[in-house]
Amino acid sequence: MAGDSSSERYRQQRARAVEAAASVFAHKGYHGASTADIAESMGIKQGSLYYYFKSKEEALEEVCLLGLRDYVHRMELIVSNDQPFEARLLAVVQSHLSGYREKNEALKVYNDERLYLPESRRRRLKQQGSHYREMLEGMFRNALEAGVVRRNLDCHFAAQSVIGICNAMGELIVRDPQLDLFELTQKCTDLLLIGLSEH
Amino acid sequence: MAGDSSSERYRQQRARAVEAAASVFAHKGYHGASTADIAESMGIKQGSLYYYFKSKEEALEEVCLLGLRDYVHRMELIVSNDQPFEARLLAVVQSHLSGYREKNEALKVYNDERLYLPESRRRRLKQQGSHYREMLEGMFRNALEAGVVRRNLDCHFAAQSVIGICNAMGELIVRDPQLDLFELTQKCTDLLLIGLSEH
């Protein structure tokens, strides 16, 4: 009745495992978290975790992948849209910041812990991550051609700054669940567009 | 003869130990680094480290403190100076970014690893850290009164953004030792002051 019950259950539980790992890694860091923590957080015993992951490292990789997935996907939507630069930038910031709320902690883990993955595992991540930054850079290059950003703008630097600011806000967002994301998004976009000074 | 030779030597070695710990923590993270790593990096044996630190945790605390010390001190100098806002902001950014180069890796450790300290140990750090942010906020409030920044500016957010952008650049700086700090400082300050857009 309920569909492919056999592997369906597995997929569900594995998804739960990834989320549990995301949450634990986000709060304790990769090395600070134990597999027992993860297991407990999803209500199974430590050894059982290995039914879903071959290793702790694989768990980290999955979490990072999850963190990136929607994030990259949304960027693709934004870039393929036909809106003015300012609107796009707002969308980027909004997507990034809201990521910290919804997609709970996986994105934070990607930002903070991905370096603990061995080079081999990081490759897939890098592709997606670079893709993201390149799309952002491309957006700035378009804006440059359109004359809506400063002529001397270093697009690589600009992309990095957007990401940097958003990440800095991530700390605040995760720590304070009451924070008004709408307002924060505005402020970030304003800062990026017109800076802090009076005209 | 040559001064208080016995305890002088101790102070020197202990300073070396803190630096060694800073370097190792910066590269491997607190949990990823072992006391053996630290000892080796300063040319002594694992056990000997405990002559200088009571525990690994204490080492982390010392590193964080070191990371903050000059950083805060330089901010105090900047704030007490009588220069225009733009020059001060530039000085802040410059101080922050150059910190990643000179003051070795202690600042990076403070940023990335301080959360692994238990609440009790974090108190002293918080004082200094808050002090820093408050000085920065104060700087913005002064600028607000002087009318050189936007009337609706959220000073707390502004301070956070400055720190966030600088931290984001830290990644780049640590990774690429050839990077031109002067140029980067300019770009950051420009971004913060006038944003990315044309006018």
Next chain:
Amino acid sequence: MAGDSSSERYRQQRARAVEAAASVFAHKGYHGASTADIAESMGIKQGSLYYYFKSKEEALEEVCLLGLRDYVHRMELIVSNDQPFEARLLAVVQSHLSGYREKNEALKVYNDERLYLPESRRRRLKQQGSHYREMLEGMFRNALEAGVVRRNLDCHFAAQSVIGICNAMGELIVRDPQLDLFELTQKCTDLLLIGLSEH
């Protein structure tokens, strides 16, 4: 209709399980092999193995028993036959060596791994194993009475030697599937009968 189908199937599958275990134990050793290895080797899942064995230990016992069964049986045939000593010895060697090929790996497992069985389980094996050696010893005693072997021969030692040489060859046989068993059998028998020296 086609016979007692239900339990017939069971018997077949169980036989397959014993053979699978034999193969895996022979290649990886008892402790080096996992129940998952065995299950995989017969195309079922780990848990299903317990439908055929109560424990891994029981599997080892069954394998050893299998390894001995035909081996002992053939010895019985040889001993009950009315041939001259030389022919009988040849037959023994042939039976032993070909055992490594045909009766797959169960005999090798008996030789190498039986010691991991607890005393209680080893009892049945010992009976059969001793029986084998005693038949061989008896063969030598007959030959001694018949005057076809050296007068001072220690029959116990002789039996042990036959087994020892054959086992040593077992390594070669299992490792090299091309090896000519007929030739090897000749060589072993020659060695045992006339030694290595010129007359």
Next chain:
Amino acid sequence: MAGDSSSERYRQQRARAVEAAASVFAHKGYHGASTADIAESMGIKQGSLYYYFKSKEEALEEVCLLGLRDYVHRMELIVSNDQPFEARLLAVVQSHLSGYREKNEALKVYNDERLYLPESRRRRLKQQGSHYREMLEGMFRNALEAGVVRRNLDCHFAAQSVIGICNAMGELIVRDPQLDLFELTQKCTDLLLIGLSEH
């Protein structure tokens, strides 16, 4: 006073560790033995074992190396000696059999467990092991030229047989500490030289 005390102690303890490992592996097999068993057998705690070995595998390698060392060395002496073939063969057998007594269990471990070492680690062993068999083979080739062994003798097979018989006796020797090695050596040599039959 007592020599290079610092590393001397270490060397001694490490030697004890190798012997302890030899003994435990010999009785329980590599996979059946735990590092806790080894540690306990030398009176230290499990973790401390890793002060002497980087891994359990390294321990196995060291044991095998130890098992081979004297064994190979004695063969070198025998081969370089200028004695008649019969005397040399006796010496080989004697050396091999007595190895099971004196050099305690390391040789047995080499024989039974070396296959559990990964290819990379086995290389050094193989050199020594092959060296041994080749020296033995060479001895037979010399005897062949001198006409003291059968003209049609397969020297490789002969060498393997010597080793095989001796190993088979090893089981007996280890199990029965009272066994008269001198007598057993004679019997083995006789068997190898003149076989079991009357003339």
Next chain:
DNA sequence: AATGAATGAGAGTTCATTCAT
């Protein structure tokens, strides 16, 4: 001031085993 040796707690991982389905 520094070290070698040891410790013990805890980590990640494997695995024989169980059991509802």
Next chain:
DNA sequence: TATGAATGAACTCTCATTCAT
């Protein structure tokens, strides 16, 4: 008859820490 899921004990290995010297 067979499986997927889970368990818990055992195992190898790491590491912060201690201490006699």
